[in-house]
Amino acid sequence: MSGTGAEPGTLAVELGEGFADDDVSVLVDGTPVWHGDRVTTNYSVGIADVVRLPLPASGRPTVEVRVGGRSSAQRVDVAGTTGELRLRARIDPAGALTLAPASEERRF
């Protein structure tokens, strides 16, 4: 876990369902900014981890999540963003990795 709380100007990459002892990397514009090994989803909340990163002041950075040989990327527009911008990565039961915008919902 890389941060605590929702702070202004942060990018939260939520690693959701489907992770099982995986090596996971998060990259911004091709630069690795976070790495975790043995990442595993806790299905009592559907979350393996929440990676929080500072948002650049402007621009449209590309956020990429790599899991083993799989990769999924999402371009985010930070213009006018305050608070937390959230993306959610998940691996479906067939093994497909997706990364998409998400909102923080109640989980339990």
Place this chain on the structure above:
Amino acid sequence: MTVMEPNASVNDVELADTGTEATESILPPAPMAEPQADPGAPTEGPAAEELRQANGQATAEAPAEITPIPIPREMPFPLPRRMASGRYRSRPLGFQLELRVDIDGRRPLRRLSGDYYAISGTTVTYFGSWTVDAVTIQSSSSQVVITGTARTTWQTTFTVVKVTIARAYLTQPAPPAVLQWYTPSGAAGARYDCQWESTSFRTVELEQDCESAVTPFVSYNTGSLPSGGSARTLSVAGAYAEAGVQMLDTGGGNIIGAPANYRWTNASLHHAMQAHFSRWQERPQFRVWLLHARAHEYGTGLLGIMFDQQGLQRQGCASFYQSISSGSAQDRRTQLYVNTHELGHCFNLYHSFHKSYMNPPLPNRPGALSWMNYPQNYNPGTGAPSGEAAFWAAFGFEFDTLELAHLRHGFRNAVIMGGNPFGTGAALEVGEEYLDRVSDTSGLRLAISPADQRPLLGMPVVLKITLTAERTQLVHRHDQLHPKFGFVHLAVSRPRGDVIVYQPPVQHCVDPALVSSGHDAVQPVSAYIGYDAGVGQLFDDPGTYRIRASYAVPDGTMLVSNTATLRVVPPRTSSDDQVAELLLRDQAGMALTLLGSDSPYLADGTNALETVVSEHGDHPAAVFARLALGTNAARPFAEVDATGQVRVRERELDRADELLGAAVDASRGDGGLDDLTVYETLGYLAGSHEAEGDSERARTLRHDAATLAESKHAPTSVLRSLQE
């Protein structure tokens, strides 16, 4: 242990105690001597005695001088009957059966289930579970007969079960349940007379602690807001009582003083559980811990979590009140929902919309009106209203039927806290063969651990088996704890879903060598267990394996080990892939078991080992190939040719020195072979040199082994064996 299979044999003692068939009696036998476990159980009063007399059953103590008053044989008004549903238990003779009957009462599922416990010497051990998914019920005024075919966690031909329970009035004590097993062709098996124990199918001890800044949830009136169920006041224990599970609040009530605005992490929650859960143990038990806390680091949206997913899982959970503590009816409803929901995870229930991620998977049920759904995810399909408002309008504050079946009748290890890992076996479909120690006063501890907890696919799997004697008694010498001698048995649960009782390819028949051990003396042995006589390569899939051992103690006690877990990781490089392909060949497994061979029948396996050494010499698996080839070179090999002539290949000690020396040198640190194998290898090589007359070289090797063992603080038994 008097019998090995609880369904097969007739328990003579139980039969002798029973006397007449319970099914022939309108009223139950006289009250049982055993105390009733359920404090809510009705006690026998004068009305019961009257009823017994009314049915022609005079009591033995009836005073003779009183003139009997005529009592009509039929009651002039109908009295309510007792439910047959609930939990029953047989006496602890050989096997003890906990029986659950579910045919009437609240939301009857028309199921039977049970757990067996084996009584062996000084230990009580969980043996296995069974369940009948659909029963046939024949009910008369005198009895109810329930029949069906059981799924079991062990192999048995006695799968047809018949349970007979005499019918009783509400004012009478609960009658026993008489259970009889049959084969499908009708041959009778074991019979168990089970005394009624509780209206609950299971009883769980709940310990709750609270962060200082939090006012914990107590109860909610479900009529406060519109809902799909009747209005009633529900606590968490009440919600589970409606499901047939008794939650005994054991107090606890520690106030945990966390810093202001503290956000819990999963690690800090686990630590708090170990520190504050007074009944926590690293073993399966129907005990659970719930922490009422303020906030989690995942954010204000996280209202609860079952955080216990390391070691034996599902023993603790937490709810977070930061965003649901306004005191409004909505928040109190959410508090009830979250607390009940998190405890549901501890029973191994997944979210309604996550069932497809379970092992084995089930279809998701997003339209479930269940404690385990998310109201905002509710979607019954077919165009019906969905979402949070629709959920609350229809929710009756209960589990769905399949979850109810799991809570009441799931195989024990799939339900019990600390049993199967979260999500495994929660679909009522996975058998589990693991024996589980319930009580143990043997004074012995059996522990197992894999030499490598995360071996690459194809790496030989070596298990360290350690027996510790707390008090002085006779046990087998440490080398005889190797499974090949038959005193220690292993069960391996594989990721493909099967359970293998390990059969060593070569079994050694020996006279037991008993030694006196005590004062916490440790007897370790390491064993290669990668190749099985029945299934061949045992660890040939990536994934998680669970291993458990049992040891037949000389006094007849069956001792059970911890559960060891190892995860076989897939190849990461092309070299890993090639080595896995070589070492997972059938003959390679046998060649490793034999520590090498010249036999032409194992040529493919030997060639695979040679290839690993020559082409992948730096690979971690190469030390095992060198060990096998080097050990084989250190001994003569006798071969009988087609003419009957015996040809002996003499020791090749230069080759043995080269191969075994390299294997040992690669293992002096943390990697390579396990320490016990290193000491044994040096000892074996020393013996070979001694046999060829090179006593000096033998002394050097033994000195090397002893020095290495001392530096690694080897147990006394190992040091002694090296000296010998």
